[in-house]
Amino acid sequence: MNILIIGSGGREHAFAWKLNQSSIIGNLFVAPGNAGTASIAKNLAIDILDFQAVKKAVLQHQINLVLVGPEIPLVAGIHDFFLADDEIKHIAVIGPQQYAAQLEGSKEFAKEFMVRHQIPTAAYQSFTVEQLQNGYDFLETLKPPYVLKADGLAAGKGVVILNDLQEAKDELKSMLHDQKFGDASRKVVIEEFLKGIEMSSFVLTDGKNYVTLPNAKDYKRIGEADTGLNTGGMGAISPVSFANDDFLTKVEERVIKRTIEGLKKDNIPFVGFIFFGLINVDGNPMVIEYNVRMGDPETEVVIPRIKSDFLELLIAASQQKLDQVNIEIDNRAATTVMLVSGGYPETYQNGKIISGIENVKDSIVFHAGTKNQDHKILTNGGRVLAVTSYGNDFNEALKTSYKNISKIQFEGMYYRKDIGFDL
Numbered sequence: 001m002n003i004l005i006i007g008s009g010g011r012e013h014a015f016a017w018k019l020n021q022s023s024i025i026g027n028l029f030v031a032p033g034n035a036g037t038a039s040i041a042k043n044l045a046i047d048i049l050d051f052q053a054v055k056k057a058v059l060q061h062q063i064n065l066v067l068v069g070p071e072i073p074l075v076a077g078i079h080d081f082f083l084a085d086d087e088i089k090h091i092a093v094i095g096p097q098q099y100a101a102q103l104e105g106s107k108e109f110a111k112e113f114m115v116r117h118q119i120p121t122a123a124y125q126s127f128t129v130e131q132l133q134n135g136y137d138f139l140e141t142l143k144p145p146y147v148l149k150a151d152g153l154a155a156g157k158g159v160v161i162l163n164d165l166q167e168a169k170d171e172l173k174s175m176l177h178d179q180k181f182g183d184a185s186r187k188v189v190i191e192e193f194l195k196g197i198e199m200s201s202f203v204l205t206d207g208k209n210y211v212t213l214p215n216a217k218d219y220k221r222i223g224e225a226d227t228g229l230n231t232g233g234m235g236a237i238s239p240v241s242f243a244n245d246d247f248l249t250k251v252e253e254r255v256i257k258r259t260i261e262g263l264k265k266d267n268i269p270f271v272g273f274i275f276f277g278l279i280n281v282d283g284n285p286m287v288i289e290y291n292v293r294m295g296d297p298e299t300e301v302v303i304p305r306i307k308s309d310f311l312e313l314l315i316a317a318s319q320q321k322l323d324q325v326n327i328e329i330d331n332r333a334a335t336t337v338m339l340v341s342g343g344y345p346e347t348y349q350n351g352k353i354i355s356g357i358e359n360v361k362d363s364i365v366f367h368a369g370t371k372n373q374d375h376k377i378l379t380n381g382g383r384v385l386a387v388t389s390y391g392n393d394f395n396e397a398l399k400t401s402y403k404n405i406s407k408i409q410f411e412g413m414y415y416r417k418d419i420g421f422d423l
């Protein structure tokens with residue numbers, strides 16, 4: 001089996017690392033990949049939104065299965081593009097078609113889906129610019145804090161939470177009227193604020209059956225104690241210690257099963273990952289968001305805890321045979337700590353020389369934003385490396401990650417020293 005992974009972050013390096021261990025892997029390609037994926041697979045320098053270029057690469061390298069990492073090509077219809085083309089429609093694509101990708105690509109679509117299938121989520125209403133006054137009226141009926149969400153993809157920045165009613169109204173106007181998030185805020189979902197601790201669950205589904213992957217919690221804020229700006233994620237742990245059997249049973253019964261049943265009832269095909277962003281409200285899971293892909297950096301702790309052959313799972317998903325496979329999970333905890341460029345998530349510089357990776361022992365270094373140049377590894381993004389370790393519990397795993405991080409250097413390197421602090 002020849003495989004093409006689409007994407008270039010830590011998630012894609014973790015996928016490549018795992019697929020590389022499969023007993024049935026043939027040639028492994030990553031487009032466009034990074035310096036980490038280049039060490040275990042062949043990187044292809046193609047624009048992942050240029051689907052004709054993807055097709056050309058797939059035919060040239062006799063790819064049998066395409067694993068799509070990020071949401072943008074899914075929301076843009078990469079899977080539909082394959083299905084519509086006689087030359088490549090037989091090639092398995094892991095990642096939903098455009099219609100189903102709206103579970104992530106449109107907050108309103110996701111909310112309507114959840115309400116239709118009795119999946120617990122915050123009460124909400126959505127508004128367009130013509131309904132601005134109705135939006136103000138709705139805000140007045142709510143208690144602070146106020147949660148405003150741009151309907152479309154906004155690179156993780158589209159959710160604004162405000163304590164002051166007037167500020168919330170001004171924000172609503174800026175989203176709808178001044179198109180603060182461009183097209184993504186042509187519609188805005190306003191929802192009830194939920195208080196609780198967050199975590200994420202993941203499944204791989206073929207649209208009818210699913211396997212449950214290890215759960216995880218990520219740390220999104222740049223600063224320690226969850227302060228400062230939002231980032232793509234500064235670290236993650238798996239499993240989540242507060243998610244006991246009782247809570248996880250509720251997640252399965254009320255969220256996962258109803259979602260898969262809902263897809264079936266609505267006749268929505270879905271081959272790929274569903275990432276359930278959850279919040280624990282007094283012991284009950286509520287869905288904050290769906291993603292139609294794996295998380296990053298969650299993948300860097302979820303994938304290392306899967307013992308089964310990952311490629312066999314992907315093939316089973318593509319053949320609607322996930323009911324015939326078992327997934328084996330490593331009992332150990334896994335943690336990852338993200339090393340980021342100084343200045344991230346605001347402006348930062350690329351091209352800093354990274355040294356010391358070769359001295360790391362007992363951790364896995366997944367590359368997030370790196371590139372090779374003149375036999376050196378250079379930083380090439382805000383999030384640069386994810387240092388993953390195992391342990392009997394997450395504290396032990398974290399110790400190993402932090403010990404190894406002290407061996408890695410690049411100018412401006414920053415990381416959070418308190419991953420897992422709230423557990």
Ligand code: AMP
Nearest residue numbers: 122147159191192193194195277288289
């Ligand atoms: P989302 O992009 O929908 O995941 O939202 C980003 C972040 O906003 C989440 O990770 C939560 O921390 C927060 N958030 C979103 N919706 C709510 C809500 N209804 N109540 C409280 N916090 C929320």
Ligand code: GLY
Nearest residue numbers: 218233295296297
């Ligand atoms: N770490 C959050 C995400 O991948 O969306």
